[in-house]
Amino acid sequence: MTPSTTKRVWRDNFAELKKPLFREDARVESFRCLYCYDAPCVKACPTRIDIPRFIRQIATDDPLGAGETILEANALGHSCARVCPVEALCEGACVYRDKPVPIGRLQRWATDAVHATGELPFEPGADNGRRVAVVGAGPAGVACAVYLRRLGYAVTLFEKRELPGGLNTFGVAEYKMDSRTSLDELELLFQLGCSLVKGCEIGKDLRADAVLADFDAVFLGIGLARARRLDIPGENLTGVMNALTFIEKVKGRDAKLCGSSKATVVIGGGNTAIDACTHSKRTGARDVTLAYRRGPADMSAYDFEIALAKADGVSLLTNAAPVRVLGKSRVEGVEFAPTKVVAGEVVADAGRRFTLPCDRVIKAIGQETERSIPIQFGVAIDANGAVKVDAKTLRTSKTKVFAGGDAVNGGKEVVNAAADGKRAAWGIHRMLHPGAKPGPRNEYWVSTIEGRAVAPIVNPMGSWS
Amino acid sequence: MKKKARPDLSAACAGIKSPNPFWLASSPPSNSAAQVMRAFEYGWGGVVWKTLGQDPPVVNVTSRYGACDFGGRKVAGFNNIELISDRPLAVNLKEILAVKKRFPDRAVVASLMVPCERKAWHDIVKKVLDAGCDGIELNFGCPHGMTERGMGAAVGQVPQYVKMVTEFVKEKSSVPVLVKLTPNVADIRPPARAAKAGGADGVSLINTINSLMGVDVETLTPKFAVAGKAAHGGYCGPAVKPIALHMVAAIANDPQTRSLPISGIGGISNWSDAVEFMLLGASNVQLCTAVMHHGFRIIEDLNAGLEGWMRRKGFMTLGRFVGRSAPDIVEWKDLDLRHKTVASIDKNKCIGCDVCYAACNDAAHQCIAIDRKGGNRKPHVIESDCVGCNLCSLVCPVDNCIAMKEVPGKEH
Numbered sequence: 001m002t003p004s005t006t007k008r009v010w011r012d013n014f015a016e017l018k019k020p021l022f023r024e025d026a027r028v029e030s031f032r033c034l035y036c037y038d039a040p041c042v043k044a045c046p047t048r049i050d051i052p053r054f055i056r057q058i059a060t061d062d063p064l065g066a067g068e069t070i071l072e073a074n075a076l077g078h079s080c081a082r083v084c085p086v087e088a089l090c091e092g093a094c095v096y097r098d099k100p101v102p103i104g105r106l107q108r109w110a111t112d113a114v115h116a117t118g119e120l121p122f123e124p125g126a127d128n129g130r131r132v133a134v135v136g137a138g139p140a141g142v143a144c145a146v147y148l149r150r151l152g153y154a155v156t157l158f159e160k161r162e163l164p165g166g167l168n169t170f171g172v173a174e175y176k177m178d179s180r181t182s183l184d185e186l187e188l189l190f191q192l193g194c195s196l197v198k199g200c201e202i203g204k205d206l207r208a209d210a211v212l213a214d215f216d217a218v219f220l221g222i223g224l225a226r227a228r229r230l231d232i233p234g235e236n237l238t239g240v241m242n243a244l245t246f247i248e249k250v251k252g253r254d255a256k257l258c259g260s261s262k263a264t265v266v267i268g269g270g271n272t273a274i275d276a277c278t279h280s281k282r283t284g285a286r287d288v289t290l291a292y293r294r295g296p297a298d299m300s301a302y303d304f305e306i307a308l309a310k311a312d313g314v315s316l317l318t319n320a321a322p323v324r325v326l327g328k329s330r331v332e333g334v335e336f337a338p339t340k341v342v343a344g345e346v347v348a349d350a351g352r353r354f355t356l357p358c359d360r361v362i363k364a365i366g367q368e369t370e371r372s373i374p375i376q377f378g379v380a381i382d383a384n385g386a387v388k389v390d391a392k393t394l395r396t397s398k399t400k401v402f403a404g405g406d407a408v409n410g411g412k413e414v415v416n417a418a419a420d421g422k423r424a425a426w427g428i429h430r431m432l433h434p435g436a437k438p439g440p441r442n443e444y445w446v447s448t449i450e451g452r453a454v455a456p457i458v459n460p461m462g463s464w465s
Numbered sequence: 466m467k468k469k470a471r472p473d474l475s476a477a478c479a480g481i482k483s484p485n486p487f488w489l490a491s492s493p494p495s496n497s498a499a500q501v502m503r504a505f506e507y508g509w510g511g512v513v514w515k516t517l518g519q520d521p522p523v524v525n526v527t528s529r530y531g532a533c534d535f536g537g538r539k540v541a542g543f544n545n546i547e548l549i550s551d552r553p554l555a556v557n558l559k560e561i562l563a564v565k566k567r568f569p570d571r572a573v574v575a576s577l578m579v580p581c582e583r584k585a586w587h588d589i590v591k592k593v594l595d596a597g598c599d600g601i602e603l604n605f606g607c608p609h610g611m612t613e614r615g616m617g618a619a620v621g622q623v624p625q626y627v628k629m630v631t632e633f634v635k636e637k638s639s640v641p642v643l644v645k646l647t648p649n650v651a652d653i654r655p656p657a658r659a660a661k662a663g664g665a666d667g668v669s670l671i672n673t674i675n676s677l678m679g680v681d682v683e684t685l686t687p688k689f690a691v692a693g694k695a696a697h698g699g700y701c702g703p704a705v706k707p708i709a710l711h712m713v714a715a716i717a718n719d720p721q722t723r724s725l726p727i728s729g730i731g732g733i734s735n736w737s738d739a740v741e742f743m744l745l746g747a748s749n750v751q752l753c754t755a756v757m758h759h760g761f762r763i764i765e766d767l768n769a770g771l772e773g774w775m776r777r778k779g780f781m782t783l784g785r786f787v788g789r790s791a792p793d794i795v796e797w798k799d800l801d802l803r804h805k806t807v808a809s810i811d812k813n814k815c816i817g818c819d820v821c822y823a824a825c826n827d828a829a830h831q832c833i834a835i836d837r838k839g840g841n842r843k844p845h846v847i848e849s850d851c852v853g854c855n856l857c858s859l860v861c862p863v864d865n866c867i868a869m870k871e872v873p874g875k876e877h
């Protein structure tokens with residue numbers, strides 16, 4: 001492909017799917033919100049943003065106030081507005097079943113307004129003399145850092161990569177959010193004054209015990225850095241890659257990618273598998289097949305994501321387990337066994353095999369924690385490698401170490417990581433300052449950790465008449 | 466299918482006939498022959514021409530209009546600081562003649578405003594009669610600008626002037642005379658009585674209400690200003706309808722003006738608004754803001770809506786329902802204290818927004834509760850505490866979800 005055609009690929013095929021609202025639409029849509037009393041959308045949001053409140057603020061022409069409401073509860077509200085699966089969260093809970101209020105796009109309207117000012121609506125807390133290390137500058141780590149700064153902690157983020165943001169920067173479907181938007185968000189948040197140590201890997205560049213010795217507390221927001229393996233012959237052939245590596249390349253707008261595959265097989269059934277499929281299609285692969293071991297109903301990808309892949313012309317192959325990647329030095333195809341699911345277990349048909357020719361295989365079969373890190377920090381993990389924590393404080397088995405995000409929950413949404421970061425920040429604060437109260441500047445976001453319960457209406461006077 | 470007879474929409478207000486009850490109110494839509502002819506082509510029943518005055522014509526300011534939006538919708542209320550027609554009288558008269566010639570079946574009413582002198586009124590009445598108008602409307606309502614010159618509302622607010630000027634006009638007029646009243650009075654009945662005493666054939670109301678559209682909170686200057694300054698204007702549009710209805714009913718029910726024909730004006734946006742005015746006693750209606758917002762084309766749904774409603778109700782002429790509801794407007798002391806309703810929530814329709822719950826508990830009588838067992842979010846009414854205030858049913862976003870049902874009341 002010529003440079004001008006590849007340029008067009010990025011522009012046309014990776015243009016934002018959900019465009020920003022026009023001002024007029026923001027007005028009409030914000031006025032549709034009923035301002036529910038005990039709003040179900042708020043309960044559906046892991047960060048418990050007061051959605052009716054921020055929408056009312058938009059409706060009443062106070063977009064910056066709306067932005068503040070959002071960012072108080074969710075430091076990553078700017079990216080969540082773009083990447084949240086709102087259909088399954090807030091919008092899915094809206095009392096308007098047929099046509100919910102477009103909460104995600106309204107949220108974007110507000111956080112875009114904040115970004116246009118170039119200023120955060122809040123300031124760091126007064127220096128309290130304590131230092132916290134945050135390992136991993138992904139959504140969980142960044143959220144934790146933001147709230148720790150608001151509580152007056154000195155925060156140092158240690159990030160393995162050269163750029164912060166984790167999956168938000170490298171792994172979100174390009175048509176939902178580009179890397180630039182994630183980096184802009186972080187730039188604004190880091191105005192709070194976090195120090196970021198880039199290119200620093202625990203165990204290689206820095207020892208865990210040094211971190212433990214240097215800091216008053218540690219937050220592990222290390223995500224799921226290790227891709228699962230298929231463990232089948234041919235997995236190491238050229239042309240076999242991990243989904244996240246592939247998506248990162250697409251997002252890096254690597255021109256070599258365009259038209260590099262004629263036929264791609266994506267293995268997996270989750271949302272990342274869908275992203276790998278659409279990104280293959282949209283970079284010019286003619287035939288893209290999503291191959292999944294179980295039945296269509298078992299796919300963990302959201303329905304609207306599957307619909308998107310289908311609309312892109314991706315073929316769905318279900319009940320097919322890969323047994324071998326074919327090829328001499330490069331991938332030439334994948335051999336599958338038909339499967340049945342018996343009592344929840346995948347059972348491959350011993351006798352039958354069929355082959356799908358292809359020149360690229362993308363594995364999207366899940367990610368795991370890089371176990372060496374929790375082990376170095378001496379914190380307990382479960383059988384799947386997830387870091388074990390106390391649900392209320394997110395404290396690990398080790399007193400001064402906290403953890404959250406994918407490393408704990410096994411891989412959820414950005415908004416879950418953001419909620420964890422917030423919870424852990426308060427957990428750390430309560431550990432270092434037992435019995436502490438939030439104080440006026442932190443009262444609001446702290447109240448959103450458990451969700452501000454809608455007070456049952458009672459009459460302190462006893463009777464109404 | 467049996468073909469039903471078509472209701473007759475033709476109206477007569479104070480003897481001024483039109484094929485349907487919808488007239489353009491005296492305002493920018495009725496400014497010129499070009500506009501009025503186009504309106505008549507669309508089907509409007511009549512027009513009250515933009516108010517005519519003495520030459521030289523007035524000079525208007527820019528800007529002239531303002532609006533307030535509500536709930537994301539434009540123009541809930543409309544404001545203007547425009548004066549009367551700013552075109553030479555002769556031009557208007559020539560155009561009135563041309564319109565009447567081309568549309569002999571439509572009502573063409575000349576709205577007039579000149580200083581309170583017998584001769585001035587006699588002169589202009591003669592001129593508009595020569596132009597062939599079917600009726601005359603006296604603009605005693607304009608609340609801004611002209612009042613400072615002793616005209617408009619400055620006349621309408623003093624019953625004695627209303628009577629006097631009406632008499633001047635009646636001395637010369639061979640066509641019916643409507644007196645257009647200002648709502649900027651404490652009680653609308655005295656000026657209406659004065660109009661009747663002066664010999665008016667009917668009254669039209671309301672003209673616009675004194676208003677100020679607001680302050681721009683960014684610049685701290687008045688909204689819709691003229692070179693940074695604003696003068697009070699006249700308010701109209703959907704927001705003023707209840708005020709107008711009250712005044713129409715007050716005149717319809719006043720023993721002294723009971724049979725005085727009324728041309729209803731103020732916030733009419735659609736056919737059912739118009740029907741409400743007529744049920745309270747208006748023989749026809751006039752529209753301004755709705756036309757300024759959506760153009761002449763709305764006459765199509767006004768006529769269709771009215772006709773459909775009349776057919777459903779079995780009213781074959783307007784006369785069958787004009788004033789029908791007026792007797793039900795009474796004084797507070799005549800309301801029945803024994804009457805009692807309580808709210809009743811239809812659980813199947815309820816979407817669980819709890820808007821009624823917050824409204825009732827925070828702002829009414831604390832008789833809606835939610836039993837949160839099993840994740841339920843649908844509220845219920847504590848009937849023994851409910852005072853039947855309606856608030857919950859007013860704020861509920863779902864049609865007919867909260868009904869006010871009648872229960873036995875007690876003697877007081």
Ligand SMILES: Cc1cc2nc3c(=O)[nH]c(=O)nc-3n(C[C@H](O)[C@H](O)[C@H](O)COP(=O)(O)O)c2cc1C
Nearest residue numbers: 490491492516545671672701702731732752753754
């Ligand atoms: C811009 C504008 C100009 C008006 N000019 C006149 C006028 O010249 N003479 C008059 O009698 N009423 C005038 N009115 C008042 C209207 O005729 C009418 O009484 C009032 O607008 C209420 O009706 P609505 O709510 O349908 O607009 C004017 C109203 C507006 C908005």
